[in-house]
Amino acid sequence: MLVRDLPAPVTASKADWLPGATWLGFTPSDGSLQARARCQATIKKQFGSGYVLEYITANFGQPNPGFEADVDYLREREEHRHIGGRLLAIHRLQPNFKPLRDLIGSDEYARIQDMWSQGADRIRWSVAFPIVESFEIEGRPSARQVFGEAGYRRLYAHPSKTLRPLKDEERHSLGELSIIRREVQNAWIALEDEFAAADRSEIDPKTLTDIGDDLSDQALEGFTAEQRAKIRRRAAWLAEGFVRRRREAGTLSCDHCRFDPISLIGQHNITPRSLLDVHHKHPISLGTRYSRIADFSLLCPTCHRLEHRLLAVNSSLFPGD
Structure with a gap:
């Protein structure tokens, strides 16, 4: 590198x-x-x-x-x-x-x-x-x-x-x-304040689900169950801030295919956020490099599934990476 x-x-x-x-x-x-x-x-x-x-x-x-x-x-x-x-x-x-x-x-x-x-x-x-x-x-x-x-x-x-x-x-x-x-x-010590802030915060259940799916037990191997829960919630807390910034900037669209939910939902009572997933781009490396805002992207469900398939393929080809 x-x-x-x-x-x-x-x-x-x-x-x-x-x-x-x-x-x-x-x-x-x-x-x-x-x-x-x-x-x-x-x-x-x-x-x-x-x-x-x-x-x-x-x-x-x-x-x-x-x-x-x-x-x-x-x-x-x-x-x-x-x-x-x-x-x-x-x-x-x-x-x-x-x-x-x-x-x-x-x-x-x-x-x-x-x-x-x-x-x-x-x-x-x-x-x-x-x-x-x-x-x-x-x-x-x-x-x-x-x-x-x-x-x-x-x-x-x-x-x-x-x-x-x-x-x-x-x-x-x-x-x-x-x-x-x-x-x-000292990474864990340094993150204690953020763990506490994440515990106090309201987080969209969809964001919690998205991040929980990305940060599997394999990605968090070596941590206790309590530590895994803290890491996942902190990552979801960061992801929530990432989505909030995207919403404020008016850029709630897929980062890969540029799908824009607003162009399809019209006047229907559907939120653009509900049609997009937060994706954690580097889940396997989390054990040594805790999540940052730059680790997240917004993807439509199809692009999100593709990312996970590609990650699985790359992991099998390069198991030591």
């Missing part, structure tokens, strides 16, 4: 000396609630609906006195020798941040602050966005080689506590890099 095959653009880059396995953290200007909120809003606006490129800085930070011989610090410093100056991964972040303490626990949070925080505020990387989808960049290429000297300096030659927005030419340079999907540990 190439970067250009991702369903959304890479909108910004994060630069830090430590790689992010399950979260990317940012340090607010101070410990106040207002500073945290500003930091959260800024980062969320910078990555928008796109992906974040992870760059590992050429320099490695100095820990606070007393940690120079810390085992974890020495291990991380040795790891950095092999990845400094390189493009490591591409992540999709959960838009709703979680306090770092909630993600890693009080003991680990205290250790990080003891080691890295400056001054009285113990807030290093305290505004954290869980990684809900992640791809390793094959070969971990040098940022200078990918972007050229001018692009590299524009992005990384200056310090920043936030993200670094990418230009179109920089996205183009990334486009041909090969990436490998990797498992994400």
Whole structure:
């Protein structure tokens, strides 16, 4: 898979000396609630609906006195020798941040602050966005080689506590890099708020049926029955929002054959929505890549049946995909 095959653009880059396995953290200007909120809003606006490129800085930070011989610090410093100056991964972040303490626990949070925080505020990387989808960049290429000297300096030659927005030419340079999907540990934690919102929401029974048919037990293999129910309802909740946007835009028609129910029902008491199905385009990959709005399409029943037949055929021909 190439970067250009991702369903959304890479909108910004994060630069830090430590790689992010399950979260990317940012340090607010101070410990106040207002500073945290500003930091959260800024980062969320910078990555928008796109992906974040992870760059590992050429320099490695100095820990606070007393940690120079810390085992974890020495291990991380040795790891950095092999990845400094390189493009490591591409992540999709959960838009709703979680306090770092909630993600890693009080003991680990205290250790990080003891080691890295400056001054009285113990807030290093305290505004954290869980990684809900992640791809390793094959070969971990040098940022200078990918972007050229001018692009590299524009992005990384200056310090920043936030993200670094990418230009179109920089996205183009990334486009041909090969990436490998990797498992994400914090995806479930990151989705808890959305599970709760889905539970509170009214969802059209037809949407629930459509999504339930698409997200079979095979697609959700490895999850408990309770988790499957939550995943299906969240997907239906997202699909309901997708249909609502299509209705507001006046585009309730089949995405394949362009069938428009309004052209046939006339004055009859039939809703256009009742003649269309919501289709989940990537059900088999849900176990590692939770549903997004971009995963849905509107199809007439005939096109929907065809999609499922094609999916069954492709799955039998390429069982490992």
